[in-house]
Amino acid sequence: MKSIEIRQQFLDFFQEKNHQIVPSAPMVVKDDPTLMFTNAGMNQFKDMFLGNKPIKFPRIADTQKCLRVSGKHNDLEEVGHDTYHHTMFEMLGNWSFGDYFKEEAIEWGWELLTKVFGVDKSRLYITIFGGDQADLMPADVEAEKLWQKWISPDRIIHGSKKDNFWEMGDVGPCGPCSEIHVDLRPDDQRKLVDGKALVNTDNPLVIEIWNLVFIQFNRKADGSLEALPNKHVDTGMGFERLAMVLQGKQSNYDTDVFQPLLQAIATLSAQPYGVDRQKDVAMRVIADHLRAVAFAIADGQMPSNNKAGYVIRRILRRAVRYGYTFLGFEKPFIHNLVPVLVNQMGDYFPELKRNQDLIVNVISEEENSFLRTLATGLTLLQKIIDDVKAGGYKTVKGSEAFELYDTYGFPLDLTELICRENGLIVSRREFDEEMAKQKERSRADANVETSDMIVVREDDREEFVGYDHLTTTVEITRYRIVKTKGKELVHLVLNITPFYAESGGQIGDRGILKSADGEVIKVLDAFIENNLIIHLCDKMPSNIHGKFKAIVDEKLRRLTANNHTATHLLHHALRKVLGSHVEQKGSLVTPEYLRFDFSHFKKMEAEELKAVALEVNRMIRENHQQELFKDIPIDEAKELGAMSLFGEKYGDLVRAVRFGNSIELCGGTHAQSTGQIGLFVIRHETSIAAGVRRIEAITADAAEAFFYEQHETLSELKTLLKNANDLPKAVQNLLDQNRDLQKDLDAAGQKIVNGLIDGLKAKAKNVDGIDVISQRLDLTSDNAKNLVFRLSRELNNTLIVVGLVQNNKPMLMVTLTEDLAKSGRLNAGAVVRELAKEINGGGGGQPHFATAGGSNAEGLDKALSRAECMI
RNA sequence: GGGGGAUUAGCUCAGUUGGCUAGAGCGUUUGACUGGCAGUCAAAAGGUCAUCGGUUCGAUUCCGAUAUUCUCCA
Structure with a gap:
């Protein structure tokens, strides 16, 4: 049975049992600070269990996109190395909110698995909650009895509180759970060891496939349990595992969920899957991570450098690194796999299809940037390796490996690999120490x-x-x-x-x-x-x-409302000017300014920005009144033409706000009419990711202040430039003039220098076999420098000392001709330091040229006269 | 949110005890060779060394702040 059919049959089965089928909630969680990503099917129903939200449908079933990469469930480093861990996976689930309970949940679970899907009953085992002394909780005999209707008692196992009692957190709804395990081993092995003994022992072929949770208690803050008036059912079955069972495979990656991707990777790398263990791991990592990243982007989470975005970036980079190291991909390749994924899953998850171009672009850009990071890291690492080898050592310091990792993002295992190839090892202990320090710093800071x-x-x-x-x-x-x-x-x-x-x-x-x-x-x-x-x-x-x-605070609220309404107008104007491919990818509205991220594939031209701003300001002046649609069904809002955004859950009543032709679903606070915004000014347009642009803008008071600031600067400039008609041209003229003058000045200086050369040469005085030229000049330091460099080129065996006064400060310049400097008889630095004593200064330089400055101009002549004593 | 980097020519980057008249490769322009293109050779143009302040006789270099950006940790 194909995986697509498996998903459909699951949903059909529960639909027939009067369940409302709802779409998967977004994988990216927006309104729960304790959670970055959806990590279980029940996440989107949490508020209903907690009683913070009314129950709309008593029976629901769905498949939920989940991501387990951070926090309590962190499987990232396992993924690829075994056959059943994933970052992103689907959780099939059915729910009862105060409706049916254990009896139906168990009966239907059994019916679906054994009758509809035809799983061999002799391979199934059941675990039930075995009771807990500390909690004064008896075993879940109710569930056990219900199971005995379907399965023989010796296949039912009593589990511990750890395995069979589910709790959402320290407090809140909780209850016993009952798991269905399946034994996939070949018959000969099953004869040797009873599958019952292998349940919950991390055997890859004796696995849990369905967990039925019976929520019947509330854990109170003092640790005690009280019975809930409304009992709920919450079940979760791993879709990829189910596919493995039903397709008779021994690895999730051998099912048709992963095979198309793996085959595509094999083709791209021109290496078969299933031959070399290390390469297989790499291919599995890439296939898994691509799914996670593509779905995250489809749900609006771009890779970035912090929080959820950073997690996505890390997943993608892990895939790039495995491809780079084990499959020889040195150019971006992962984005080429997106069409395969979309082809496979785009029908059930239309958000994938809708965002395909964006996903390809973003991944491609990320791959490029990480490959650049790798390239810089490789150069740095080569330098480190050269140094270590030159010093005759065998070990690369952990702190250096850590710096590569921490500052330049270069992965440790790659550092180790390259070092090994060079016969060196990396001190892992030092690295871990540095890492611990880093973590400690962050923890100390984030300690809440x-x-x-x-x-x-x-x-x-x-x-x-x-x-x-x-x-x-x-x-x-x-x-x-x-x-x-x-x-x-x-x-x-x-x-x-x-x-x-x-x-x-x-x-x-x-x-x-x-x-x-x-x-x-x-x-x-x-x-x-x-x-x-x-x-x-x-x-x-x-x-x-x-x-x-x-x-x-009324003023802040009003300014925020202005910016929020302006954001809607901006969105509308962008679609009008650039086209309907513009979709909101993120937004920030504060009293000070607004920030709007949207999909668009190239930098906006100046004219486009202007057209957008003009359009927004036109709508402001048209003074559209706010029209509010409170609590209307989402479909009705869509009929009105409202642009839908990420994160609405099915069946919700929504709030829509309309200003003229701009209609959006929005819970925010808005201006009563657009005229209140006054003025809208775009301040910046930048790129934040491939295919995503960001506009920052200001309105009302801030826009007005900005306008006057600009105006004042312009007025000042005009006054300075004698009210020139064409300001930019006047400035250009000034710049041109300045450059010409600078050239003239240089030429004039050169002329003066030329005129002085011969006279200075004639002043040379032979002292102990060395020619000495010592002269006070009325030149700028640049010209003087020019002069002495020319002299030193044209003469031999000469010490040249030049003194000058610039801005009332005396300056000495000591130059040796090349041959004299090489002879080692004199050192310009030493000479200038000695002479500088006369002008109360200090200085230095290189052996053949040194300068010094001082504060006593009176001493300059004495310094010059002492030049010949330096020999 | 915290730590560590980076910012030098149009692009990619060198530049160590603070003073080397700021460099390289690619690109651009010009000239020569060639029937033309490509190419080779030669030359030139192109720099507020991110911004502001401080230390110093002297700062691309050291210190501080700001901006932008990369990266790791939470």
Whole structure:
């Protein structure tokens, strides 16, 4: 059975059981600070389990794109070396939110696997939660009994809390889980060892394929468990593993999920897959990482140098490095594989197809830049190796390898490989020490101590009223203390709030909370965590139980609104001027300025930028009123023509904002009418990644200030240039004149020098067999330098000392002709230092030419007269 | 967010105890050879050594700040 059919049958099966089939949520997580990427199927439903969000469908099934590369689940370094770890994979899952429970979940799981997919029952084993003394939890006999309807009791295993009790975090919903394991070993091996003994022992052929989680408890802060009124089911089955089982393979990479990619890599590298172990690992790494990176880019996450973007960059670079080292790819190649992936998965994941060009471009650019990094690293490493060899040593210092890695991004294993080829070893111990120091520094800096959320009063809904009110009376529902870098701040949650929390690129509101007795708490920021609006405050209120007046800083809010609305107008104008391939890739809206990233393949021309700015300003002057569509279904919004962005979840009610022809889905705060923006000015247009441009712009007060600043600079220039009509031409003339004058000056100086040469030559005085010329000159130091260099070229066996005064400061110049300098009898540096004593100065230079400056011009003549004593 | 680098000609980069009249390769222009192109040879043009401040007799070089950028860690 083809993998595409497997996915479809899974979804069809649950659809028949009245499940709502929803699309995969984006792999990139935007509104949960504890998570960078979706790492399990349940992520997009977390808020429903927590009770922070209402349940829309009691039964849901989907396939979820997941990425496990950081945090608790970090498989990155394993990937490729074995047959079943992946960075990106699909998790098939079915959910019940307060609807069916263990009985149906178990029955359907069994039915799908054995009847629909036809998995051999004699190869299946079940684990159930075996109870835990410390938690006073009995075994999950309920599940065990239900399983016994389908499978013989001796194939059911009691598992530990570690394997069979699922918890989301330290507190919150949790419950026992039941796993289905399958034994894929050949029959002869199965006869030798019972598969039951190999369950949960990391055997690559006796593996878990489906985990059914029964959420029935709530873990409280004191560690105790209480039964939930609503019980949920959360299941997850690895799609790639399922394909392996159903296609009778022994490796995920042998299924049709990976084979097309692996074959394409084999063709590109002109080397077969399945022959050389090391090369196979490299090919698996590339195939896996390409999937992860392509999906991440499709979800709007570009490779970059921090946070989530950095994780993506690292994955891609790991693939490039394996290709470079083991398959001999020295030019970008991974981007060539994108069409294969799109062809294979683009039907079910249309975002891949839609962004294909972007993905190819971004990957290609990243490959190039990393290959450049490698090239610089290779030069540096060669230098290190040469030094080590020259010194007769055998070991490259760990600190040097670390510097290569840390500062220049050159991978350690490559350093080691090249060193080995040169008969050298790298001190791994020193490297690890340096790495530990680096980590310590970062940890010390990022050290944030967060206490538990303390609940002040129960209030499950925290409502945002800030669209209509900037001031409201509020009460504190929860708080916690946060310590970072010795500073103590407070997180407050309110029953209702006028503060807009950072979202959709718009940063959080600032303002104050004022208590009844006049105490003022500053609100420094507001952001969303697990669907709660957290207010970052500078201190704890003395009475947290009282009522407060929450006041949003109105001016900042207004400026932010201007910039947000201007962002929409900009988006609209860009599509009008450049074309509909322009899509938003990122956005930042602050009171000070706005930043808009969008897909476009080349630098914008000056005329295009102007056309965009003109269009935006035209829409501002047309003074379009804000039209708001609150809580409309997403399909309805699309019919209105709203541009949809990343991150909306299926079935959500959305908010759409319209100004004239610009309609966007947006939860942000906006100007009442576009006229309020006043003026829009683009400040910068730059590239941030291949195929992605960034525009930074300002509006209103800031734009006005910018305009006047420019105007004043221009006025000053005009005044300076005597009100020239054509300012640029006047400046050009000045520059031309300046250059001509400089040339004339040089020529004149040369003439003076020419005129002085013969006279100076005649002044030579022979002292102990050396000619000495000592003369005070009225020249600039440049001309004097010219002069003495000419003299030293034209003469032999001569010491030339020249003195001059420039800006009231005396200066000495000592030159030896080449033969005299080589003879070693004199050293210009030594001579100039001695003579400089007379002018209260010091100096130095090279053996044949040295200069000195000083503060006592009176002593210059004495210095010159002492020249012949230097012999 | 923290650490470490980088910024020198149009491009890629050299440039060590601070003083070598700032260099190389590629590219550009001109000339010569050639029937033309390609090519070879020769020559030339092209630099506020990122910006601002400090130390010094003297700063591309040392120190500090800013900007841009790379990279590692979180």
